[in-house]
Amino acid sequence: METQLHDRLSNDLTQLLKSGVNYDISIEVGEDGANIYKVHSIILQSRSPYFKNKFDEISFNENHVKVLKLPNISVKVFDVIIKYIYSGKVLLEKLENSFIFDLLVASNELELDELVEHLQSNFVNSNASWSSLNFAQIYRTSYQDKNLKIIRVCNNIITKYPNAIFESKNFYFLPEDALVSILKQDDLQLEESRIWEYVIEWGKAKNPTLPNSLDKWTSDNFSSLKKTLNLCLQHIRYFNIPGEDVVKKIYPYQQLLENQLFLDIASKIMAPNVPISSLVLPLRKLTVTDIITNEHALEISSWIDKQEKTYTENNPYEFKLLVKGSRDGFDVETIYNICDAVSNTVIVLKVEDTGEILGGFNPLEWNKDNNLWKNTDDSFVFSLKIANLKKSILSRAFKDNTWAIDNCPRDSSLSFGKALCLKGNLKTEKKGFCAVCGGYSKRIRSDEFITPVNFLSGVSPEFLFSVEEYVVFKILPKVR
The missing domain is CATH 3.30.710.10 (Potassium Channel Kv1.1; Chain A)
Structure with missing residues (x-):
């Protein structure tokens, strides 16, 4: 032996x-x-x-x-x-994550294969949170060295946490081939119109002499940006962009696209069944809904569990879709009918015009037959992180909040205190609003959209909103 x-x-x-x-x-x-x-x-x-x-x-x-x-x-x-x-x-337990990453890069350069393999495994298994927060640094480094296998960790982070790269201050320094590799991913968890906006901003950053105002752009300006974005534009899923976003976000930059492609995009909006000649790329596989991503779902789950740190993987909950406006209807009455006697639900809605994603969690059952104020300390409302909001806002119900949930089917109304109020047809009637409310800890919209407390004379029109889309999920513990 x-x-x-x-x-x-x-x-x-x-x-x-x-x-x-x-x-x-x-x-x-x-x-x-x-x-x-x-x-x-x-x-x-x-x-x-x-x-x-x-x-x-x-x-x-x-x-x-x-x-x-x-x-x-x-x-x-x-x-x-x-x-x-x-x-x-080598002892890693007391080392900072950023130091371990630097150690990995240096070990890879010095061809210490055993150490590289050990450090990579450490990142995969133990540093998902740090990796997502520092993704841009990791991706740029690993992409430059194709032999550094931590690139597979980056690809996993991209699909789950796209904001980690697109909203990073280092995003504009990504090399073109790295950005193209991201755009190619079918399961990138991001709305296509937002991907388009990020790509445009990346291209502008590469052309710092472009005028700030689009009204002042010349044909040469568009040609310069088109040349910069040539490879990136080939991987945008144009036919998955809603018509309204095409008008708002693509039309101003139509000179970046080939004439036939732009005509086909317009044709698909006006006559969806008419054949077109442009290549139609497959839709991206958004695994939660077209309103929220996996990253959003993890954040909401951490709030439900009252965790100080946001979950970064292994969501303990299943988000079971119960109601979707475009599928089931936009009347508040629909929510009560489908969700009657159902507890632990999350309502998420996308606000018309602003693109805000607002919502609320109700741990109690909805009741379709009676108007009831419900008391709970566990409900909360929120505004989720999007391109124009760098950090999500969480607002919890205060303790012993007798008016935490306003269950009012007879008035076609549904409210979380007065922090988030929904009424009537959410799409065709502009009746939603957020008010200054003592029942919840924070305002989930900026002050310009918050109505004062006094409702005797009704809510002023400038504070009211309708929604593009909404969903309701039943939150279920995952079976392990």
């Missing part, structure tokens, strides 16, 4: 590193050689092909020592790497 005695070997080699006895390599690490490591070529060459190739290229100096400079690796990172090379040990 073979006996394994690695610890003693590891300790002895670590002492050799510390002493520097009989070293023949001097490695200058960091800018301006911030730190010098006296190491042994035989050990480094046996551990890494990178060092073997480098040492073969370098001649000995007058002191019979070869000098290697690594200015792009920090001293702290290399200190961990060189100790690993000599001892075979």
